[in-house]
Amino acid sequence: MELNDYFQSYQDYFWEWTTDEDVPDSSGYNENNLISIPGIGAVVYRAYLIEILKEFQLMGLPFLTPLLLALYATNEGYLDLKGIKTGIRKHPLASHEYVKHVISPAFQFLETLKSLPAHYKRSKNRVLLLQTIFSGAPAAVSAKQSEYIIKTYLKSPQKLVDAARKTELPVSVFSKHLNILATLNDKFSSARLILEAMKGFKDMPEQEDEVVQEETKVETGKDFIRELIEEPRTFQVGSLIKRIWSGLKIPMRHLSPGEQPIGGISDMTNKGELHRMLLSEFAYEDEIFVSRIANNESLYIQREIPPEENIFQRIILIDTSLKNWGTPKVLAFASAIAVIKHPKAHSECTVFALGQNNIPVSLDNVDQVIDGLNQVSPVLEASQTVDRFLNEEHPQKDLEVFFITHQENIAEQNLQKVIHENRDRLKFLITTSADGELNFYKHHQGTRKHIQKMRLPLKELWANPPKRSRENNFHNSGIKTLVPKNYPLLFPTPKDRIQTFLYEGDFYILSNKKQLLKTYLSDNYYNRNIYQNISTQKGCEVITEKISVKPRGQFALAKDKAGNYILAQYQPDKKILSKLNLNLKEYSEMNLTGYNIPQDFNLIYFNRNFYLYRSEVFTVFKISIEGELSIESVKNHNEIIKNGIKTDVELRKLKNKGTKILNNFNKIGINSVEELVIDKFALGSRSENVYSLTRNYEKIQVFANQNKNKFTFDDGSEIITDLRGMLTFISSNKNIPVFYMPSTHYGYMALATEKEFGGSEYYLPKDSKLKIRETDEMYREYMEAFIKHVLEYGA
Incomplete structure (x- = not known):
């Protein structure tokens, strides 16, 4: 196969050779320096494409069109695979029997490539990815022909001008290109299969950790940490993170070969390809030369690929069992965020909350941190969940696991046993305590090494929690909170x-x-x-x-x-x-x-x-x-x-029936006897299992801030009012489910969640499947818990 045969472009095909005049080529030939998709955008510059093809030289170049589609699917940023697929379906040959049936599986494979985590699609990992998938497909040319094509291009890149002139597309070529991707879809039907194949395709060299020991200087702009501090529900976590950063001495990332300095002795390696061997090596006699190669003593230039990250996944496990509730849990989440969001941290990181089960937790925004903090488990210790997580659910070896738990838990026999048996995978152990002490341990060569102790001045850091200003938040938005058409319980029937x-x-x-x-x-x-x-x-x-x-x-x-x-x-x-x-x-x-x-x-x-x-x-x-x-x-x-x-x-029978609906919501708060107050009325117990709204005579000690029909307490708990006669209670404590209560001046009250109901039958829907409970139980479990959580904030 000749140079032009390999790089040939076709009429009405989805890709073409174009010229980017702003990007000069080091070869001196600046024409046809970019392959792009009309109406979609750039695929790859010629210079980078040649570097990729050099990596395939020894195994044989893959067909160009499938390679281009794979390169496009692994590009960063917005990708329009659907647009390319639509364009291919419009091609006159797309209806041919050898073409139409392979379009969908081909693009299904491209979607799988697109779904891979970003660090697998960068730099050297990207080359490894492409080599892995195309090793399972027939090569377009042999290794010998590949070397010839690459040499021909390097000698005369201007010869590409003939390949840029479009010729008619044979149906056999069209079918073959898509068939290769369809075949790869059968072999790699999921992203997991691709990643497993990558790990077996080439061993990655081990590298030393880079340990961050210096005090970290961080910008103090309106960043994620500042958002955590300004939100009352995450203030305690956010206020600890920068203090943890200032003394953190655990590794923030692992170095890969591509991140080493390029040039000099640091760029030498004892294994590589012949064309990268230092010229001085050839000066030895044949016998000595062969001996040096056999003993890995020859030196090669490792000038392969731009800097990149290793194929590497970091996992943080946060213990949410009983001893890690309260302050220890706040320290645990602050430590996890400090590791994930550290300015020098670049590794992919996944967080799980471990109790009775392992629950994936995201910590990328304030709401996700709030949800994470509300994860609790009633188990005494999480040894069984840790063991199941490491040995059954995530047995792969390319993990670096952090485990964060209470200091007393590591002395517990079952957990101690699990940690010891998995010490090769539980690389870091972080312990918390109620008085603000953090201890960092590292498992190295089967032994646990204490890295550092850190004591956080909690009283000082938590001295001034943020308060929402009533004036600043009153009607601060013109948008009314939407309410549902109906609720789990019935509306009070209007008189009017x-x-x-x-x-x-x-x-x-x-x-x-x-x-x-x-x-x-x-x-x-x-x-x-x-x-x-x-x-x-x-x-x-x-x-x-x-x-x-x-x-x-x-x-x-x-x-x-x-x-x-x-x-x-x-x-x-x-x-x-x-x-x-x-x-x-x-x-x-x-x-x-x-x-x-x-x-x-x-x-x-x-x-x-x-x-x-x-x-x-x-x-x-x-x-x-x-x-x-x-x-x-x-x-x-x-x-x-x-x-x-x-x-x-x-x-x-319905004449004059109905009740006076309370819809004048000027203020909502909690009075000194811990009753909910709505305007002039307080919700209280009138007798056993009977609650109603009657005139309030007590002082209101906590007010909620109003924004249209939403009232928000300082802890983040919300009450949404509905003028049709209903209140929705959303606690910032996610262990308290959303519940509902009618708003009426007269008659007995009811409370309901999506699953349970207690109170006056008046509000119980016909043919309801809600579980009926005593009103006193419903009040204690939901309303009283809601009020106590609001009052305990900042106490």
Whole structure:
């Protein structure tokens, strides 16, 4: 194969040779110095492509097109593989039977390459990656021909001008290029298989650690650490990190060959390729020369690839068992972040919280740190989880594991045994204590070495926790927090309403807030000895909101065959009849002036139709629910009359039923007797298992800061208000699940989570699957825990 045959470009193909005039080439030939994809962007500069091909010289050059696609898939930054795939599918030959079936698996393999961690796609690791995958594919040319092609290019790079002239693409070439990638997809169906193959393809030389011993100087701008300090929930962690940095003496990274200085003795190696051998080595006689090669005494120039990181993964395990709760856990997370975010740290790092199970933890932003701090486990010690993590779930050898636990835990027999048995993999051990002491140990050649002790002045560092200013946070955003359409418990039913309906045995309310609500009667409606007046009826759920209707005239409600709610409206004064599909928002109306409809006719629903009706008359008007709005005169009969009487009787059960909803949220806080205060009312126990909002007479000691409908306490806990009559409680302690409480002036209260309910049956949804619990238990476990967590912040 000749030079031009290998680098040949084709008509209507996805890639082409182009020229970047701003980038001169060291060969002196500056034309056709870049391969790019029209409409997508650059793939690779010619100079770098040649350096890559040199690495394939001894094993044979791979086909150029699959190599280019692999290079593109391993480029950094935004990649548009979908755009390339679309362009290939538009090629005239893409419909050929030998081509169309291999496009998807080919690009599936490219997506797998794209998904690899970034450090596997840089510098020397990238070369190793490409060599690994293409070692499983047929070479385009033999090793001997590869050497010839490379030498020809180095001697006369201008010969590429012929390859840049596009020729017609044979279907066999098109099929072969994609088939290679499809075959690789079968061999490397996942990123894990590729990484395992890389580890077996070439042994990486071991390097000494670089240990950071000097005091670290850090910029004090608005960085991640500053964000942690300014957030009350992460203040304690953030305030420790820079103090830990100042004395940290553990290695921040491992050096790879590519990071060694280039040039001089430090760039020499005792193994390599013949064309990299020092010229002086050839001066020896043959026998001595062969002997030196056999004993690895010959010297080679290791001038291969730009600096890079080793294939290396660092894992930090944080013990969340009982002894590591509280201050020790804060120290543990501060130590972990100090290692991960250290200015000289470049290694890939993964964090797990270990208790009963191992839970992946991300520490890249404030919210993730808060979530991590809320990870707790009730187990006494985590030895079983550590052992399972190292020997069953992550048995691979290319890991450097940090284990952070309480100082007393390492004396525990089971944990001590696990640490000793895995000392070759638990490279660093960090211990914490409640008084701020950190101890760093390193396992080296089977023994544990104490690196350093660090005592953090917790009282000094935590002396001034940040406080959210009420003035600065009051209405500081124009965005209202979104609330759900419905909750696990029912809304209190409003007293103010436009009209109440009975449809197919179900009660509906058209409220003054332009909502369609569905409500129920209690199953114990007739047992007046058990329930208060309010409890004869249940609360309501929202069917639809923001109904575009004027509160005038008469209304009737039904469903069409498709299940859509249809609201009919009749305005006698204007003689206008209208129909609104509440689901599809379709509206139609007609003028009834010529129909001579008496003023005392009422709009009702009966038997799949609307009627303008009065019981004493002979003729009534029927209005169809389905299709276009129309009206016709029909004979009145007894069934309509009976239905009307029955409907009136049933609707009287809901007459004047409803409760006063609390929706004036000027202030929310906690009073001196640790009760939740909402405006003028405090939530307290009135008797066993009975809680309600009544007038507050105690001093409010903690206020929440208001931002529209969200009230936030200094610890980060939130209460979101809903004017329809509901409160959502979100604690900053993630062990307290989100829970809900109705906001009403009158009647017994209820609390509910997504799984449990306690309180008045009034708020329990019909056919609910929530677990029913005692109200006192629900209050202690959720509301009381919420209040105590707020009060304990900063104490």
